[in-house]
Amino acid sequence: MNIKTLQNISNKKLFKVFAFWAACLSHLIPSFGKSKKYKNFLKTLYSVSSQKCIIRSNPISVRIAPINICNYECLFCEIHKDNLLFPDRPLNSIGLDTIKKYESFLSTTYKLYFCGGSAEPLLDKDFGKIVEYLKSRYNTKMGVNTNASALTKSLADIFVDNEFDSILASYHAGTSNGYEKLMGGNIKIVDENLKYLKERRQRSSKRKPQVQLNFALHKANADEYPFIIDKAKQLGAGEVILSRYYGGRNKLQDEQIAFDYDVKSGNELLDKIYKYAEDKGVKLIPTKPFYWVEKQQQWEPESFDACAKCILPWTNLYFDPVLDDKNCHYVGVCTRIKLFKIDYSKVDFSTQENFDLLWNHPVLQYLRSTVNSEKNINPVCKYCKNHTKEVLRNIDQNLYSRIRDNAVEEFFGQFRKNFTYNEAEGIEVLRDNPYSDQKFREKLSKLQEK
Numbered sequence: 001m002n003i004k005t006l007q008n009i010s011n012k013k014l015f016k017v018f019a020f021w022a023a024c025l026s027h028l029i030p031s032f033g034k035s036k037k038y039k040n041f042l043k044t045l046y047s048v049s050s051q052k053c054i055i056r057s058n059p060i061s062v063r064i065a066p067i068n069i070c071n072y073e074c075l076f077c078e079i080h081k082d083n084l085l086f087p088d089r090p091l092n093s094i095g096l097d098t099i100k101k102y103e104s105f106l107s108t109t110y111k112l113y114f115c116g117g118s119a120e121p122l123l124d125k126d127f128g129k130i131v132e133y134l135k136s137r138y139n140t141k142m143g144v145n146t147n148a149s150a151l152t153k154s155l156a157d158i159f160v161d162n163e164f165d166s167i168l169a170s171y172h173a174g175t176s177n178g179y180e181k182l183m184g185g186n187i188k189i190v191d192e193n194l195k196y197l198k199e200r201r202q203r204s205s206k207r208k209p210q211v212q213l214n215f216a217l218h219k220a221n222a223d224e225y226p227f228i229i230d231k232a233k234q235l236g237a238g239e240v241i242l243s244r245y246y247g248g249r250n251k252l253q254d255e256q257i258a259f260d261y262d263v264k265s266g267n268e269l270l271d272k273i274y275k276y277a278e279d280k281g282v283k284l285i286p287t288k289p290f291y292w293v294e295k296q297q298q299w300e301p302e303s304f305d306a307c308a309k310c311i312l313p314w315t316n317l318y319f320d321p322v323l324d325d326k327n328c329h330y331v332g333v334c335t336r337i338k339l340f341k342i343d344y345s346k347v348d349f350s351t352q353e354n355f356d357l358l359w360n361h362p363v364l365q366y367l368r369s370t371v372n373s374e375k376n377i378n379p380v381c382k383y384c385k386n387h388t389k390e391v392l393r394n395i396d397q398n399l400y401s402r403i404r405d406n407a408v409e410e411f412f413g414q415f416r417k418n419f420t421y422n423e424a425e426g427i428e429v430l431r432d433n434p435y436s437d438q439k440f441r442e443k444l445s446k447l448q449e450k
């Protein structure tokens, strides 16, 4: 069951009863080894249904950025901004020792996903060891978002032998020229790597890892779709994830390549892509076209879905890159707001007691108590549930960023007004968005003055 399904069923009337019995059943499941994650999953159902602020379950979905660098410079990626502002950034390549420090919650999580920011997870030198360790001890379900250029034969062998679960390969062009132009890499290397993985899987009669190709559609790669779909078949990718390109601080930001600017052409293209994939027998996700719709282009702060329920503060934990400090991660439960900066050379979350200092920290209690409140919803969740937000993102990036950054600052202001907390070694509660637009501009103008 994924988070989205859980989120949907958590709204159903019978869910509370189901979750209560799940919590009772969890007492019968042993608290060690590979069964720990099932016990935790049942406890999480109860946490989600009760919506308590202090909970006894651990996150069921964890995301970790294992490194801060990438070997590519895709035009649509924010890596150019990172390279400009943080040219000498620390690698923050986590080792098996860090994984062991995170063991209290990694041993209970249902799914661990490696990705984060503008970085290539497979460049982490301990990646294979981490997979072997977590699979052998806890059979953790794992996935990675990669450009697959560093998917060496030895890593592919580890993935197949340990039944690593899923690989999402960034594949935003299918021709050599298109790939080189957009992603700056050599598609032949990537294709060879994925071909080896497919053959190795077949030789071992294994179904895993399952491979998906990630294709974020925009005007600059619109002609690439037949090649991407053909390659999916050849390379043994079960599905192509067809997503929408969202703007950002990248090399294409001035080119208006998002189809939000041209809804009609975007939707006609979607029809062609789905027809082609059907003819070729390739599965697209989503299975039906997710059409663009002409929306109002005004920011309306009060236009938010007060009934939309979010369960992420009870289920998710993200460890995102810190680019200006070594041995650190920003930590939050979603992509909208980073709550903490933690120094993983100082914290030790190998024990549940220590991990609870983070997972049941007053800032998370504040988030849990306000995320689904109709009257007292916190500023960030109110912004997140706004109907006009996503369109604004593509048509006015500056305004979008400013509104988001203000909401984050207001969140921390309200938290500090209403809660007190004790400082804990290695855990810092943030005050604002560490990558806010304002900080970006200030740093940029300082660089330009030099």
Ligand code: SF4
Residues within 6 Å of the ligand: 070, 071, 072, 073, 074, 076, 077, 078, 079, 117, 118, 119, 120, 146, 147, 170, 183
């Ligand atoms: S491969 Fe991914 S992380 Fe690397 S530059 Fe491209 S989009 Fe960014």
Ligand code: SF4
Residues within 6 Å of the ligand: 310, 311, 312, 313, 333, 334, 335, 336, 337, 371, 380, 381, 384, 385
């Ligand atoms: S900002 Fe709030 S509503 Fe949005 S995903 Fe995060 S926790 Fe959920």
